[in-house]
Amino acid sequence: MRLSQYFLPTLRDTPAEAQIVSHRLMLRAGLVRQQAAGIYSWLPLGLRVLRRIEAIVREEQNRAGAIELLMPTLQSAQLWRESGRYDDYGAEMLRIVDRHERDLLYGPTNEEMVTDIFRSTVRSYRDLPLNLYHIQWKFRDEIRPRFGVMRGREFLMKDAYSFDLDEAGARAAYNRMFVAYLNTFARMGLRAVPMRADTGPIGGDLSHEFIILAETGESQVFCDRQLVDMPPPGDVDFRSDLQPIVEARTALYAATEEMHDATRFEREVPEERRLSARGIEVGHIFYFGDKYSKAMNATVHGPDGVERPVQMGSYGIGVSRLVGAVIEASHDEAGIVWPDAIAPFDVAVLNLRAGDGATDAAAQHAYDTLGRSGLEALLDDTAERPGAKFSVMELIGIPWQLVIGPNGLARGVVELRHRASGERHELSLESALSKLGSR
RNA sequence: CGGAGUAUAGCUCAGCCUGGUAGAGCGCUUGCUUCGGGAGCAAGAGGUCGUUGGUUCGAAUCCAGCUACUCCGACCA
Numbered sequence: 001m002r003l004s005q006y007f008l009p010t011l012r013d014t015p016a017e018a019q020i021v022s023h024r025l026m027l028r029a030g031l032v033r034q035q036a037a038g039i040y041s042w043l044p045l046g047l048r049v050l051r052r053i054e055a056i057v058r059e060e061q062n063r064a065g066a067i068e069l070l071m072p073t074l075q076s077a078q079l080w081r082e083s084g085r086y087d088d089y090g091a092e093m094l095r096i097v098d099r100h101e102r103d104l105l106y107g108p109t110n111e112e113m114v115t116d117i118f119r120s121t122v123r124s125y126r127d128l129p130l131n132l133y134h135i136q137w138k139f140r141d142e143i144r145p146r147f148g149v150m151r152g153r154e155f156l157m158k159d160a161y162s163f164d165l166d167e168a169g170a171r172a173a174y175n176r177m178f179v180a181y182l183n184t185f186a187r188m189g190l191r192a193v194p195m196r197a198d199t200g201p202i203g204g205d206l207s208h209e210f211i212i213l214a215e216t217g218e219s220q221v222f223c224d225r226q227l228v229d230m231p232p233p234g235d236v237d238f239r240s241d242l243q244p245i246v247e248a249r250t251a252l253y254a255a256t257e258e259m260h261d262a263t264r265f266e267r268e269v270p271e272e273r274r275l276s277a278r279g280i281e282v283g284h285i286f287y288f289g290d291k292y293s294k295a296m297n298a299t300v301h302g303p304d305g306v307e308r309p310v311q312m313g314s315y316g317i318g319v320s321r322l323v324g325a326v327i328e329a330s331h332d333e334a335g336i337v338w339p340d341a342i343a344p345f346d347v348a349v350l351n352l353r354a355g356d357g358a359t360d361a362a363a364q365h366a367y368d369t370l371g372r373s374g375l376e377a378l379l380d381d382t383a384e385r386p387g388a389k390f391s392v393m394e395l396i397g398i399p400w401q402l403v404i405g406p407n408g409l410a411r412g413v414v415e416l417r418h419r420a421s422g423e424r425h426e427l428s429l430e431s432a433l434s435k436l437g438s439r
Numbered sequence: 440c441g442g443a444g445u446a447u448a449g450c451u452c453a454g455c456c457u458g459g460u461a462g463a464g465c466g467c468u469u470g471c472u473u474c475g476g477g478a479g480c481a482a483g484a485g486g487u488c489g490u491u492g493g494u495u496c497g498a499a500u501c502c503a504g505c506u507a508c509u510c511c512g513a514c515c516a
Contacts, residue, residue, distance in 0.1 A: 011451095157516065281515095385476085
């Protein structure tokens with residue numbers, strides 16, 4: 001992409017409405033633009049990041065055996081009356097009336113709808129296990145939206161729903177998502193710690209929030225430091241028993257503020273491993289048994305011929321929230337520092353003197369070569385001054401900057417800069433290109 | 440939803456207290472000079488001062504209603 005032909009409205013000043021760093025940087029770097037309280041337009045650069053996060057989530061869901069579909073944003077109130085949640089949900093649910101005076105709602109979640117799809121099609125345990133997911137916009141009419149996309153009213157979420165014959169099957173389904181989540185967040189350069197969450201009236205131990213640690217996190221969390229350093233499971237066989245992997249993580253202490261037990265924390269975790277930090281919830285998995293299947297009559301016949309409500313769980317990842325969360329976890333004074341896997345571009349080529357024959361030719365050559373290597377490059381071919389170019393590139397956080405200027409070229413070198421480490425190396429254009437291409 | 444604020448140029452803000460018809464910096468346009476860390480000089484464009492009403496000879500300024508946004512709290516993927 002040529003910057004001169006792109007749409008990247010960056011801001012020098014921090015907009016007054018933004019309080020936390022990710023919100024400020026998202027506005028300044030031209031990722032989003034607020035349209036109403038808690039509702040954002042995604043500008044091209046932000047959309048690229050959103051799409052890359054979405055792609056990683058999708059790949060890992062598919063790998064874990066979940067199957068993608070797409071349910072609508074608008075739902076009929078009928079289904080919600082069946083589950084009883086139309087009245088229970090309260091003002092957080094955005095209700096809409098159509099021209100025929102029918103009650104609709106903008107979905108805050110999809111348990112009822114997916115249960116309806118399930119009950120109208122699946123009859124036998126032979127069709128289980130089943131896990132259906134989608135990545136769709138949701139709306140929750142928060143009393144007080146804040147923190148930019150971290151706590152918006154409209155948000156993009158991956159939500160998966162598992163269906164199993166019995167609790168053992170549901171636990172296996174839960175474990176698959178648990179493991180998939182560890183891999184998903186690790187691929188984004190995040191270290192997410194699963195923390196025991198409140199299971200509400202269902203009880204049991206099958207609910208975890210996945211928390212990433214960031215200084216500006218919204219809530220206080222407590223855990224064993226070993227959990228943070230634990231490597232992701234990686235390539236596992238999702239048909240195998242995943243209980244050992246899950247147990248390795250759930251055996252160690254980890255709790256959010258609401259679930260924290262200071263006495264247990266001190267008894268179970270050696271002092272040097274006690275970690276108290278701020279965290280951001282980026283995922284939540286939950287087993288809720290037959291709560292919806294019973295109310296909505298979603299049953300299957302078991303091998304014994306008996307018809308019983310299907311056992312369900314749901315598994316959410318806040319896709320749009322992750323954009324903000326990653327920035328909270330990865331930024332510096334100058335701007336965003338994107339992890340490689342979700343950066344909007346892989347490399348920025350800075351032509352320090354657009355219009356100069358030598359730098360134009362070298363920059364064009366670099367851009368073409370990088371493209372052939374399968375890298376997404378952003379070529380700054382604008383007439384801005386070098387200082388302005390450096391500032392913008394650091395603000396938008398592209399992992400690598402290839403700086404091509406007249407002074408360097410006269411000496412036969414360009415400069416390769418790494419955004420995260422700040423390292424800079426002068427080397428020939430060709431070796432810079434081969435270094436980038438081989439990454 | 441309770442409490443507190445804000446609304447003036449694309450952005451950040453001043454002007455309001457003490458009423459007399461609107462300013463700065465940045466950004467934008469044009470020209471010249473510059474050119475390795477958000478350049479310099481010069482010339483320009485850009486605002487029914489959120490909205491409705493009231494007070495007044497006269498309202499960005501005072502008063503009231505409305506709307507939007509922000510912050511603190513409660514709530515929350």
